[in-house]
Amino acid sequence: MHRFLAVAAAGLLGAACGAAAATEPPRESFDLRVRFAPAVYPVGGHATLVYELELNNYTADTLEPTAVAVIDADRGEELLRYEAAELAQHLDRSGLQRPVADGGGIASGRRGIVFVELTLPPRRPLPKQLRHRVDYRVAATTSAAHTVEGGEVAVRSKPVTVLGPPLRGGPWVAVYDPSWERGHRRVVFAVDGKARTPGRHAADWVRVDETGRKQRGDGHRAADTYSYGEDVLAVADGTVVKVRNDLPERQLLTERAKHDLATGSGNVVALDIGGGRFAYYGHLRTGSVRVRVGQRVRKGETIAQVGFSGSASDPQLHFHLGDAPDALAAEGLPFVFDRFRALGRYGDIAKLGRQVWLSLDDGMPDERKREMPVGNGVVEFGK
Structure with missing residues (x-):
């Protein structure tokens, strides 16, 4: 009796499934x-x-x-x-x-x-x-x-990390744009059996003057730029976990160099700021790193200078926050700065170095607290 009912039920189920399959065939997607x-x-x-x-x-x-x-x-x-x-x-x-x-x-x-x-x-x-x-x-x-x-x-519920500025003064341009095909945002690395996007929230910081120019006069040397040699600051209290200070720099802005994965970031510092978060600085000036692995640093302390090492397109500071000290084997984490002054934005990044930036016109005060600058935004940090 039970076997009969089971067989009958199976037949009915098969018929129902067959009818459903006839009207809604399975489809790969x-x-x-x-x-x-x-x-x-x-x-x-x-x-x-x-x-x-x-x-x-x-x-x-x-x-x-x-x-x-x-x-x-x-x-x-x-x-x-x-x-x-x-x-x-x-x-x-x-x-x-x-x-x-x-x-x-x-x-x-x-x-x-x-x-x-x-x-x-x-x-x-x-x-x-x-x-x-x-x-x-x-x-x-x-x-x-x-x-x-x-x-x-x-959606991750953990509060976003609040950092101090990585640089002093300004104007500084936070160079990043999610639409760039080979920008930080769009590059995935699988270097140790796991794919990651370390530059998801990264920016390259370039200093300009009040007219938007990147260098003094018609200078062609790295040292002629406003970024080169500027102090790089610890964004939080932390421990130094990685340092490279010996890679050579290009002297002329027109020089180009090829780099592998190990040297693309140039001279670097990585800070463990706790909670599985690591602040990563790249393209530092050769010989300018003032800290050593294992050293404790305080927020706002000068740790190096902006340089032209690695694959940088200009003298600039690369900065991102990740969940590991390695530049590539880390997932990029979001962060905000405790405060800065928003000056404007470059709608067309090709005009950086040639023209002054555009006004934000967002109806918000210039003084910003606990937020990230907009892509290609121009900001000023405290002295």
Whole structure:
């Protein structure tokens, strides 16, 4: 009796599944995955989340994403949608941080990466969990777009790290832009069996004068720039865990040099500031590092000078916060500065060094507290 009922139930279940399969056949799609959970932090006065959504294609076909949406998983509210030109700007279809033709699909066995920069409206409750919706089509067919949802990720609730300034005075330009194909934001390294994005929140700092010029007169030497030789400061109390001080520098701004992974950052200092957080400084002036491994430093203490070592395009300070002391084997962490004065922004970074910056016109006071400058923003730190 029980065997009969079981067989009958199995038959009914099979029939039901068969009917469902007839109307909604299974379909392969992207595997959606967020490798490193984002945290909310203020940029230009707005709550912001910065992270990467991976579109992994395990199918035999090329899949072409047509829209990507970020959803508040608890509220079911769409927070952000990329499509058309915006999607092309935020999507790396190659998975290799290399240019590919806009509108192309993600080939079988490859991974695309959506670089998400989510700015939340004022006074909106912060999301606790995110989900993603991707519209796509099979490139070899003319079928309508399909949709897949997934890539659930919890938003990190730990308070963002507040740092002191890495430099004095100004004006300093925080050079970073999420849209640059080979900028810090878009480079993934897998150096020890794990992929990471160390420069997720990194910036290169370049000093300019009141007219926006980077060097004195028509000087062509590194020493002619306003950045070169400026003091580099400890952003927090901490312990020195890494130092390099002997790599040579280029003397002329027109000189170019190739560097491998070990020397690309040039002369460096890394500070352990506690809580699994490490402050990383790069491109330092040869011989200028004043600290040694194991030494305790205090916030605001001079630890080195800005230089032209490594793969820097100009004399500049590279700075980021990571979860490990290594430049590459670390996930980049968000941070804010305790205070600075916002002067403006370069809408076109090609004008840096040639023209004065533009006004922010964001209706906010110039004096900022506990936030990160906007991309290519011009700021002044305390003396």
